[in-house]
Amino acid sequence: MPSAVKPALRIIVSLLLTLSCLFFFARRFDVRAATRSLREASPGLILLSVALTLLAYLIRAWRWRVLMAPVKKGIGMYNLTSTMFIGFMISFIVPFRLGEVARPVLLARREKISATASIAAVALERLFDVMTVMALLAVFVLTARGSALVSSQQGGGAEHQASVYLRKAIVATALLVAIALPLVLVLVLFPDFVMRVMKAVHGRRHGAAARLTEIVEKLIAGLGIIKHKKQLMETIALSFLMWLVIDASVLMGIRAFDLRLRFTDMFLLIVPLGLGIVMPTPGGVGPYEFLCQISLSGFWGVPEASAGAAAVMLHAITLLPTIALGLIFMWHGGVRPAEVRKMASISSSTP
Numbered sequence: 265m266p267s268a269v270k271p272a273l274r275i276i277v278s279l280l281l282t283l284s285c286l287f288f289f290a291r292r293f294d295v296r297a298a299t300r301s302l303r304e305a306s307p308g309l310i311l312l313s314v315a316l317t318l319l320a321y322l323i324r325a326w327r328w329r330v331l332m333a334p335v336k337k338g339i340g341m342y343n344l345t346s347t348m349f350i351g352f353m354i355s356f357i358v359p360f361r362l363g364e365v366a367r368p369v370l371l372a373r374r375e376k377i378s379a380t381a382s383i384a385a386v387a388l389e390r391l392f393d394v395m396t397v398m399a400l401l402a403v404f405v406l407t408a409r410g411s412a413l414v415s416s417q418q419g420g421g422a423e424h425q426a427s428v429y430l431r432k433a434i435v436a437t438a439l440l441v442a443i444a445l446p447l448v449l450v451l452v453l454f455p456d457f458v459m460r461v462m463k464a465v466h467g468r469r470h471g472a473a474a475r476l477t478e479i480v481e482k483l484i485a486g487l488g489i490i491k492h493k494k495q496l497m498e499t500i501a502l503s504f505l506m507w508l509v510i511d512a513s514v515l516m517g518i519r520a521f522d523l524r525l526r527f528t529d530m531f532l533l534i535v536p537l538g539l540g541i542v543m544p545t546p547g548g549v550g551p552y553e554f555l556c557q558i559s560l561s562g563f564w565g566v567p568e569a570s571a572g573a574a575a576v577m578l579h580a581i582t583l584l585p586t587i588a589l590g591l592i593f594m595w596h597g598g599v600r601p602a603e604v605r606k607m608a609s610i611s612s613s614t615p
Contacts, residue, residue, distance in 0.1 A: 285550030297569030301521055309520035313581050316513035320506050327502040331385040336377050346593035347371045353590020356547035356583050396503040404531035517578045521570050533559055547583045
């Protein structure tokens with residue numbers, strides 16, 4: 265019975281989150297005005313946004329290839345790219361991001377490599393993603409527009425709320441960029457030295473220091489997939505390139521509605537968009553639209569009708585091409601739904 269209750273509880277949580285966010289989104293959504301904005305949107309810029317989104321997937325696949333090089337060199341880009349699309353398609357259709365486990369397991373089966381190593385590489389991807397997004401957010405804070413939002417002192421209005429949100433984001437940025445990134449670099453480049461120092465500190469005593477040492481040792485084991493400085497530098501460079509392309513894709517989608525946002529503004533907007541897409545709903549439906557709408561209105565004063573229309577279009581650009589290509593690659597590769605469920609069940613059985 266417990267195994268049956270857990271999936272049911274997940275579905276209920278996902279459904280409630282989707283419906284509640286869609287409710288708050290619909291309260292601020294003017295259907296007629298939004299429809300007019302959609303009709304007036306630039307098809308060329310929308311297509312360019314789609315093309316940039318697909319390019320970002322290719323860069324992501326190349327980064328995955330770099331991370332997997334110590335496990336198996338020369339993994340084919342077709343296998344990496346097709347598996348990438350299948351995994352993201354699963355995550356966009358099924359709640360709770362089950363594709364994040366399914367895609368490394370599928371790659372491991374195709375390439376006859378360790379599933380554990382493949383999953384570790386995907387976990388590292390997410391670590392680099394978070395730190396890259398936060399680093400770019402720090403860049404936005406240094407711009408004139410970012411400084412203006414930070415220093416906004418108006419009480420109670422949208423600008424004040426945007427300022428409060430940004431202040432919290434700055435704290436997260438300071439923690440992740442100033443601590444996490446250097447920590448990862450040190451753990452990757454000098455793992456033996458770090459462990460010697462930590463074990464010397466706590467000696468034979470058992471307690472918080474010993475538990476911390478165990479945690480760091482496990483983290484180093486996970487990061488051990490990065491073997492060389494060149495591999496680390498290439499991963500960081502590809503991470504920044506990929507997210508800059510994603511930001512450009514979002515900017516083109518925004519500009520399609522004749523909204524005069526700047527490229528550096530995307531460094532802030534991508535944070536709520538990213539949060540919306542990883543929410544435990546199918547494809548982030550509900551949270552993505554709501555967070556995009558209130559961010560565009562709160563940070564840059566975009567009219568709610570245009571903000572709502574842009575949110576719907578940006579989400580469609582994110583989901584539809586990925587799902588379509590994922591299904592095509594799944595059919596072409598002979599991957600059956602039953603196999604996908606079996607691979608995704610690894611995540612479901614994880615406590």
